[in-house]
Amino acid sequence: MYAPERQQEILRLARDSGRVDVVSLAEEFQVTAETIRRDLKALDRAGLLRRVHGGAIPAGRLDFEPGLAERESTAADEKDRIAKAALAELPAEGTLILDAGSTVARMAAAIPPESSLTVVTHSLPIAARLADHPGIQLHLVGGRVRHRTHAAVDAWALRAYGEIRADVAVLAANGFSVEHGLTTPDLAEAAVKRAALTAARRVVLLADSSKYAQEHFARFGALDDVDLLITDNGLTPEDAGDLERAGTEVVRA
Amino acid sequence: MYAPERQQEILRLARDSGRVDVVSLAEEFQVTAETIRRDLKALDRAGLLRRVHGGAIPAGRLDFEPGLAERESTAADEKDRIAKAALAELPAEGTLILDAGSTVARMAAAIPPESSLTVVTHSLPIAARLADHPGIQLHLVGGRVRHRTHAAVDAWALRAYGEIRADVAVLAANGFSVEHGLTTPDLAEAAVKRAALTAARRVVLLADSSKYAQEHFARFGALDDVDLLITDNGLTPEDAGDLERAGTEVVRA
């Protein structure tokens, strides 16, 4: 097995499980720990992994708190299905706004190489993922970067979204319901989401069913601002019916 | 069997099995390893295969950024020393502008955790690296993202730098000399560098000695715009003297 293959595999493992450790990798690949360390160092320098004592964690995580691995793995299946279903809703070409969020990030990572899109995002991990994509013209929205979500917020971000007009915005929300609309815990982030929502002709919301009927501190839109909701089949058909009556098309992936 | 036929077949084998190795191919086609290496090199240059030590892997199977990885390995030692020396020039607290560039990125990665800085950057890799640094308030400069350098450029970036004032800017250049000043191959990038330079009270340039006396297409400043140049000892003391007489302090790490 060649070094780059091994590194690629390490990267995959890291992204899948949220972290890797030197000793298990050495055993797994039948090489010494030194070699693994060299691999991790290379991946670290390339910015794909973050080296920590004893192992490494994937770079560009939405947050790196201990709770993350668990949160990531929670509903991972649903998120993947949602991301895949969302891909089908993307135009083959045109302009796209991508909100910050792990499901949106998964979708972004799966955009096929032959696409020809203009993408605007204020999410650092998504931008990092798409910067190499040959078919994508990427525009980064600046601003203060929130540690927790790695998303740009505040004046620069708001102004940037105020100056553009996109075909589709793919948004994420921490909570959604007919009564309380779209909510998220942070005010600054909500303001940016609202600006992104306003800048697009068509709004697609990606949210797994655990977000349904949740409400958080900051509201950034009403449900009927959303043209299409993509969620998983944890949402009951009755709830989906309620949402559709409120004017939002619902896809249960 | 003619060379193009053989290469075609090598490509097919590589795509089928995910990898090929020099020795087996040599045996398979009854030619020497040198010939296979030449074939692989040709396919690599054509972008169809990715060459690795001992063999090759079909292109697209790895998602490394070859350009970035390659630049990382060039003059890695010098760059590390320069980056380390540059750290000593950073204020303990205050506002910092970080330009795009591998040496600057290394410096950024080495900023101690106990620092308390406000950092502004238009470089995506650097931002990704600093986004979860607890002591750093990070501000991202938006704009169109260039594939080659992963840096934001154009109107949004220029305006953002026009609106701020920082204590120190850490810049990179592809070429520097007393006569031709600071140059880089891309016009858009040069404009952003100039804006960053203008926005800072003190300008530190990181450039290894191979950049000395180089000149590239786009000029973004004169040498005396630079307060401090940090380079390696590949720069002769005489050349350093010339630079100092031109008004720039020189550190040879």
Place this chain on the structure above:
DNA sequence: CGTGCCGATGCCCGTTCATGCCTGATTGTG
């Protein structure tokens, strides 16, 4: 039919690369 050119191939040899091993320093944990 001969001849000279040129690309492809093979061979040689100094250099680089990937890996493993060792040692001393560093770090995290109990």
Place this chain on the structure above:
DNA sequence: CACAATCAGGCATGAACGGGCATCGGCACG
């Protein structure tokens, strides 16, 4: 505060590499 795990750097080794040169074989042209 001490112990065990982990890390970084230096060194050794065998495989792989790359450039220079010689050879071979086809092809065009006279």
